[in-house]
Amino acid sequence: xxxxxxxxxxxxxxxxxxxxxxxxxxVTFLDRVACVARVEGASMQPSxxxxxxxxxxxxxxxxxxxxxxxxxxGDIVSLVSPKNPEQKIIKRVIAxxxxxxxxxxxxxxxxxxxxxxxxxxGDHHGHSFDSNSFxxxxxxxxxxxxxxxxxxxxVGLEMITAAI
Amino acid sequence: xxxxxxxxxxxxxxxxxxxxxxxxCAFEYVxxxxxxxxxxxxxxxxxxDIVFAENLSxxxxxxxxGDIVIAKSPSDxxxxxxxxxxxxxxxxxxxxxxxxxxxxxxxxxxxxxxLEGDNLQNSTDSRYYGPIPYGLIRGRIFFKIWPLSxxxxxxxxxxxxxxxxx
Numbered sequence: 001x002x003x004x005x006x007x008x009x010x011x012x013x014x015x016x017x018x019x020x021x022x023x024x025x026x027v028t029f030l031d032r033v034a035c036v037a038r039v040e041g042a043s044m045q046p047s048x049x050x051x052x053x054x055x056x057x058x059x060x061x062x063x064x065x066x067x068x069x070x071x072x073x074g075d076i077v078s079l080v081s082p083k084n085p086e087q088k089i090i091k092r093v094i095a096x097x098x099x100x101x102x103x104x105x106x107x108x109x110x111x112x113x114x115x116x117x118x119x120x121x122g123d124h125h126g127h128s129f130d131s132n133s134f135x136x137x138x139x140x141x142x143x144x145x146x147x148x149x150x151x152x153x154x155v156g157l158e159m160i161t162a163a164i
Numbered sequence: 165x166x167x168x169x170x171x172x173x174x175x176x177x178x179x180x181x182x183x184x185x186x187x188x189c190a191f192e193y194v195x196x197x198x199x200x201x202x203x204x205x206x207x208x209x210x211x212x213d214i215v216f217a218e219n220l221s222x223x224x225x226x227x228x229x230g231d232i233v234i235a236k237s238p239s240d241x242x243x244x245x246x247x248x249x250x251x252x253x254x255x256x257x258x259x260x261x262x263x264x265x266x267x268x269x270x271x272x273x274x275x276x277x278x279l280e281g282d283n284l285q286n287s288t289d290s291r292y293y294g295p296i297p298y299g300l301i302r303g304r305i306f307f308k309i310w311p312l313s314x315x316x317x318x319x320x321x322x323x324x325x326x327x328x329x330x
Contacts, residue, residue, distance in 0.1 A: 021182050028185035031192065069241040080299030083275040085225070116239040140236035140300050 035061050037078070037088075043122035043129065044090055047076070059090075069139045071096070071118065079120070082134045091120035091130050097139075105132045116140070195219050195303060198234060200246050204281035204288065208232070208319050209246065214310035215318075217303040227277070227298075229255075230321055232305040235279065238296050246305065247279035247289050248321055253298075259291065277301070282322055 039048045039057045048057045061078055071077060071093050081087040095101045097115045104125060113119050117136035122128025131137060190196065195218035200209050209215065209232070217234055221227050229249055237243045251257045251272045259270045272278050276295035281287025290296065308314055 020186070024185035024189045025182065028188045032188070080297070081275065082297040082299065083273075085275055085298035114239070116237065116241055138236070138238045138241065138297065138300055140238070140241035 031063065032067070033064050035063070037061050039090060043124050043127050044076070044092070045124040045127075047092075047123050048090065071139075077120065079137065081129075082137055083129075089129065091122050091128070093118050094121045094131070095119040101131075103132055106135070111136065191219075193219060193223065197309070198246075198303075198305065202246075203286050204283050205232070205246055205248070206283040206286075207322065208248075208282045209305075209308070210311075210314075213308060213314070215305045216307040216309055217305045219303040221304045222301050225298075227252075227301060227304060232318060233277075233279070234302045234305060235296060236300045236302060238293055238300065244302065245279075245289075247281050247287070249277050250280045250290070251278035251295075253277070257290075275299075280323070284323060 037059055039059055042049060048059070049055075066077075073093055073096060075093045076090065077093055078088055078090050081089045095113050096118055097113050099119070100110055100112050101119050103109060103111055111119070113136045117138055119131045119136050121130045121132065195216065197214060198217045199212065199214050201211055203211060221231070227233060227249060229252060231249050232246065233249055234244050234246050237245045253272050253274045253276055255272045255278065256269050257272060257278050259268050272295050276297050278290045278295045280289045280291065305318065307317055
């Protein structure tokens, strides 16, 4: 009797210990280093989701690269939508702070990107909700740049969706 | 001897990683202690005050008018700013100064907030750089812990007339 009680207590103790180690480490890893997301929408065709609604690309989001908020022109990044903070959008960085952008469909023809902001556009012009709609976007809203070389197609996993 | 030292080092590294991750989760999802600098929130928060900030409101989208929030600076993503929320999305904000004859209003766009410091004369805030996206808000300050003479929940805004009544 005493032995089975001891077994339960040892098991509970080991479970708690493992739980409080594994969960924070996993959460920190997903927040700081990398995580996986599924891409929805057509605003980045043909780079992402070339197949349209038949197949969604799965991408690796590299948080570690933006820990200093440094991105290059041409990077694909994932950011919090300025219009809806619950949504994340995936776009390409076209211009950095100080650059002058010739816009397509923005109210001003030419826009100078202010300090601390970037200009993002989707590859599928005309079908993309990007800086041409909401203007330059603060760098601090970046979630992570995508490591374009590291897009692994993962099949059959449940993952966070990134809406476009 | 070497195995003992190696074992101890690995254990130390393991504990550091574990507690570092727990600290990250706590600061990111629950809250933490923050030291504020600058005069833009006087008299509510003075320079070098230490306050307690919580992040749960941000994750559950519960930031209200009149809350003091910490946000990432729109002009420099590595620094933080500490201001009060004057208007949420859709609110009408009076943007002209009191000395202007013609009053001008602006509406706060969707997904954005309008921030102002309590020290209106000495504060660079939304009157200067416009409304900021909600995604830049990091946390809400609700309790001051230093100096001890001012210990307790934070006061309401001294500029109550800035809030829209409708």
